[in-house]
Amino acid sequence: MIHPTAQIDPTAVIGDNVSIGAFTVVGADVHIGDGTVIGPHVVIQGPTRIGRENRISQFASLGGDPQDKKFAGEHTELVIGDRNQIREYVTINRGTGDGGGKTEIGNDNWILAYVHIAHDCKIGNNTVFSNYSALAGHVEIGDWVVMAGFSGAHQFCKIGAHAFIGMGCLLGSDVPPFVTMANEQRGRPRGINSEGLKRRGFDTARISAIKRAYRTLYMAGLTLADAREQLSVQANDSDDVRAMLEFLDRSERSLAR
Structure with missing residues (x-):
């Protein structure tokens, strides 16, 4: 189930029933859990831990160095849970040494095309990141949060569980659980996410x-x-x-x- 053109580092650990597509590169110190399907032209750099039954689409780039000028090559990692959908051209970076050393993605998340999740972010479970949404470093996202298309969060922001961040909304402040944010004046509360609840x-x-x-x-x-x-x-x-x-x-x- 591994295409002959895929490049797998000898230190990588590949679970049972894993599928890896053509021209995909799996680097050193990468662990991929059972039943995960990885498309063609994916790049996964380590240290990275990927759980069970994830679906990773073509051209995704996971576990790359953090985009932080202070990063000096220290040992950091990316940890991804189970049953996540990671679509085309998604980029998720490893953590930084002074930011906890770890970027974490939970379980059952939908991370759609062109999403960027930066270093040291902590993502819960059952979230949706719509196309072109992005997180700067150290952002925390609670369970069931929805990030609509072209939305984004400044570094160190926290977004509480069940919040809904509207299309094009750019956040520079923390958003409590259950709150809906609209694209007005750099993000404005507009009620609760009652439909989602x-x-x-x-x-x-x-x-x-x-x-x-x-x-x-x-x-x-x-x-x-x-x-x-x-x-x-x-x-x-x-x-x-x-x-x-x-x-x-x-x-x-x-x-x-």
């Missing part, structure tokens, strides 16, 4: 609690400190609001408001 089985009570928290944070005219105080009360009755509050506690950048 319904598709994932959130009931009316849960969505209502999230909407109330959004109004507290964005529409009540409160300072961030006062909004957090009210959210701490609402969190007593809602795990989802508690997740929003915990995100605010972890936020190190300004908050998108």
